[in-house]
Amino acid sequence: MENGIQKEEKTAISNSTVIVGSITAKEHLIINGRVKGNIEIKGYNLVVGPKGRLEGEVHAQNVRIRGHMRGEIKANGTVEITKEADFSGNIESKGVSVEKGAFFDASVKLGR
Numbered sequence: 001m002e003n004g005i006q007k008e009e010k011t012a013i014s015n016s017t018v019i020v021g022s023i024t025a026k027e028h029l030i031i032n033g034r035v036k037g038n039i040e041i042k043g044y045n046l047v048v049g050p051k052g053r054l055e056g057e058v059h060a061q062n063v064r065i066r067g068h069m070r071g072e073i074k075a076n077g078t079v080e081i082t083k084e085a086d087f088s089g090n091i092e093s094k095g096v097s098v099e100k101g102a103f104f105d106a107s108v109k110l111g112r
Contacts (some may be wrong), residue, residue, distance in 0.1 A: 013046075015051055022056075029060075031067070042076070050084050 010028035013019065017033035024040045031052040038057045039046060046060040052067035062077040065085040073079055075093035083101035092109045 013052075048085075 001042075010030060011025060011053060013033045013035065014053065015032045015082045019033070019035045020037060022038045022040070023029070023035065026044065027041070028045045028047075029039065029041055030047045030049060031054055032049040033051075033107070034053040036055045036056050039054075039060070043061050045062045045064070045065045046058055047064045048054050048067045048069055049071065050066045052069075054067070054069040055071055057072045059074050062079070063073050064082065065087050066082045067084070068086045070088050072090045075091070077093065078095040078097070079091050079093045081087050081096070081098040081102045081104055083099040084101040085099075088103075088105040090107045090109075090112040092111065094111055096108055096110065098104050
């Protein structure tokens with residue numbers, strides 16, 4: 001809390017951290033390390049940083065991939081694949097954006 005204002009909580013997985021197993025949280029998540037497992041953060045956002053590595057299934061509000069991911073994304077909002085990203089898998093979301101320069105090999109299902 002700063003000046004009486006509550007900031008949104010978030011968890012960051014650092015570059016030197018490796019997690020094998022599922023993650024469930026009720027806050028935003030930033031991955032800069034390695035995760036092999038499923039992530040359940042419905043209603044919250046996921047960012048895979050430029051050095052982040054993720055292999056698994058993700059359920060989140062919005063997802064931004066800047067690093068390496070193999071798996072499935074189910075987002076209630078949007079998915080952003082940046083130019084630094086290397087993504088392979090399936091995406092279900094309301095919108096997807098892919099920057100020029102990204103590696104993107106995916107099946108995409110867009111909903112309303």
